[in-house]
Amino acid sequence: MTGQTVDAARRALTARFKSGSVESAELDARTLAGAVLGLDLTGLISAAGRRLSADESTRLEDFARRRLGGEPVARILGAREFWGLRLTLSAATLVPRPDTETVVELALEMLRAGPAPDRQLRIADLGTGSGAILLALLSELPRAHGVGTDISRDALQTARSNAVDLGLADRATFIACDYAADLAGPFDLMVSNPPYIRSADIAGLAVEVRDFDPPGALDGGRDGLDAYRALIPQAARLLAPQGALVVEVGQGQHDDVRELMMAAGLAPEGPARADLAGIRRAVGGRKKPS
The missing domain is CATH 1.10.8 (Helicase, Ruva Protein; domain 3)
Known part of the structure; x- marks a missing residue:
């Protein structure tokens, strides 16, 4: 050239x-x-x-x-835009995808439909990765404070760096733990984009995902639901009355995840939010009033 x-x-x-x-x-x-x-x-x-x-x-x-x-452009450049925010990536984080913006949309909608939406809010992002969902929410909610958790300390370092770069570090805390295991409630909102690919389907993923996204952020176990079985009961215990949980799900998983929410005492709210391809991608549940 x-x-x-x-x-x-x-x-x-x-x-x-x-x-x-x-x-x-x-x-x-x-x-x-x-x-x-x-x-x-x-x-x-x-x-x-x-x-x-x-x-x-x-x-x-x-x-x-x-x-x-097969390396994605975002990996080559080391950054990706999400919700209008430029996020630095690392080998320990997923590349944030437009599908995940449905989680932010539904979370904001549920917050605004809840009690006193203008009050100071407490948010948790379980398995935060690059911090994409948490930082998008904090950018929209200037009075909110949030915590992001991840089992990967490298991912948490990336998320902290992104919070600093975006001027949100004073309202964002990051903790190394498995989903919400080391958190203390109550939270007004909890969100997550957990691993949800069935183990047997990993080999058939596109090269850009299979070979370049961290395996632990993809593999959801035999039926793809292992992460939800862990985090939904944790979230249900930590949510404030009328608090909301919003999670991203894989294709065809929305009904199973809604059932797990109901089993944990959360009331599913509205239809699952679809992405641009029409796949029902974000599922929300609300804790009942005390």
């Missing part, structure tokens, strides 16, 4: 990605070229005739090889 113009390099990269069956080949090529050159789309257009330096060509070729090997 050395000596190529920006436009020629971007077009050549798009063609390679298409030949390699990379989805969104044009977008990925534009994003990676922009990252190497420090340019947004407008900048890439303006600089179309500029020639790449040797260092820029080397970096872009490295990015190209990694993408053709």
